[in-house]
Amino acid sequence: MAHPDLGNAPTPARALPAWLEDGRRWIEAELERVLPGPDEPPARLHQAMRYALLGGGKRLRPALVRLVARELGGRDEAALAPALALELVHTYSLVHDDLPAMDDDELRRGRPTVHVAFDEATAILVGDGLLTAAFERLAEEPAPRAAEHARVLARAAGSRGMVGGQALDLALEVTSGAPLSALEDMHRRKTAALFAAAAEMGAIAAGVEGARRRACAAYGLALGLLFQAVDDLLDVTGDAATLGKTPGKDAALERPTLVAALGLAGARARAAELAEEVRGRARELGFGPASPLHELSDFVLERPS
C-alpha cells in the first residue's frame, strides 16, 4: 500500500471501521461509570476528572485491548478493566502534558484543556486522581489477572516508559538536531509503550502467555510507533478543526519530530515502513489481511486526526 497523501488539506477519512466504532461505544458506556459522579465531593474535582475523561477521543487503546483479546479467543468482560485503566492513564497523561510547565496547550479534543477550563492546581489533581483510579480499577479484577495487568501497565506508564518518554521529549526540545535513534527511543517510551501494554493486556485477558503474549506486545509497540509517526505528520499537515488541537505547534517550537528529523517525505516513508512492520507482526500472530489487527495499520496511517 502507498503511504497516504497527507497534504495541506486533511486526507478524507475512510469510514471508521465498524470494529473500532463498536469498541469506542463499548468503552464509553463504561467510562461513564468508572469515576465518581459529578456531585460527589469534592464535586469540582470530580467534575474536572469527568470533563477530562468523557470529552471524546478515539478510544484507540481500549479498542486495541478488546480486539487483541477477541482475536485470541478472549471475552470482552476480561478486557474491560485493562481497557478502562489504559484510557484513564492515557487521559491523565494528556492532562499533565498540557500543563503550562509542560507543553502548555490550550486546546485538546476540540475543547479547552483542563487547566484552562478549571485551573492549574485542579488539572494536576485530576491527573493524579485518574492515574490512581486506573490502578484501583485493575485491583478490582480477579486476583491473579489483577496483579499481572497492573505489572504490565505500571512498567509501560512509569519512569522507564511513558513518564520517562515525556521527560525525554522535554529534554530533546532544547537539543537541536536530535538523532533519529534518540527520537524513536522517546516515541517508544512516550507513546508506543502504552500501545504495547494494551496489546499485551489483551493477550493476558485471553489467557495467552509466553511467546505469543510477547508477540502481541511487539505488535502493539510497532503500532504505537506508527501512531506517533502519523501524529508528527499530522502536526504539519492537519488543521485545528480536524485535529481538535493546535497544529503546527511542534514546528513553531522547534520540537523534535520525525518531520524535523527526516523532512516530510522522509517521515512519510518512515510511517509507511512502520505500517509494514505492523502488518508483519500481525501475520506473525497468524492474523492476515482479513483481521482487524492487520487492518489497524491502514486505519492509523490514514487517520485524519
Place this chain on the structure above:
Amino acid sequence: MAHPDLGNAPTPARALPAWLEDGRRWIEAELERVLPGPDEPPARLHQAMRYALLGGGKRLRPALVRLVARELGGRDEAALAPALALELVHTYSLVHDDLPAMDDDELRRGRPTVHVAFDEATAILVGDGLLTAAFERLAEEPAPRAAEHARVLARAAGSRGMVGGQALDLALEVTSGAPLSALEDMHRRKTAALFAAAAEMGAIAAGVEGARRRACAAYGLALGLLFQAVDDLLDVTGDAATLGKTPGKDAALERPTLVAALGLAGARARAAELAEEVRGRARELGFGPASPLHELSDFVLERPS
C-alpha cells in the same frame, strides 16, 4: 497524659522510640533499591525521583505498616511492599503539593523542593513516576495480596481520599471560617486516609481480616487525624530548622487549620482528645500501654517536627 506544651520554642524531642528508628532504617535500605538508578535514562528524571524519595523524612507510614503487621504476628517481608508503596505515594503527594500552582513551597525536609532544585515540569513527572512506581511495587507481590493492597491504597490515595483532600484544602483556602466538620473531613482525606491504609495493609500483611482488619483501619485513621492536628499546631509553634519547612505559612495565607478554627488552646485540646482516641483504638485491638501502637499517640503528639 497532658497535651504537650508547644510554645514558641519547640518542645524538646523525646528520644525517637527504638521501634520507629528501627523501622526507618529498615525502609530506607529498601527505598534505595526501589527506584531506577541515577544513571538510568532518563537520568535527570530518575535523579529527581531519588532526590525526592531519599531526602530524609520520618518514614512514619512505612513504620506503621510494619508495626501493625508485627503486633498482629505478621512477618516484615509481607509488610515491605505496602510500606514502600505508601512512602512512594506520600512522597509524590508532597512533590505535587509543593508546586507553585498548589501550595508553592520552596523548602521541604530542610532542602529545596523538587521544582526548585530541578524544574516544574520535572517535578510533575517525578510525582507521576513515584505514584506509578508505588503500584508497580505492589503488583510484584504474590497475587491475592497484591490486589488487596492495591485496592486499599488506591481508595485511600485517590480522588475520594488523599487527592480529594488536597482539592478540598485548596477550596477551603478561599473560604474564611470553614466549619470544624469541613476541616476534619479535609484532614480525614488528605492525611488520615493514608494512615488508615497503612494500618489496614499491615493487617492484610499479617493475614488479618474482618472486624480486626477494620479496627486497624480505624486506629490508623485516628492516628492520622492526630498527626494532622499536631501538624497544624507545629506550623504555629515550630521553627524552620526543626520543621525542615517554612513555618507560619498557614497563618500567613489564612489557610484553614485547627488553630485558625479553634484557637491555639482549642487546637491543643482537640489534639489531646485525638490522642486519647488513638489509645482507645489500640486498646480495642488488645494493645495496652506497653505496645508501640499505644505509645505512638505520645510520639505523634510530642514530635518536634
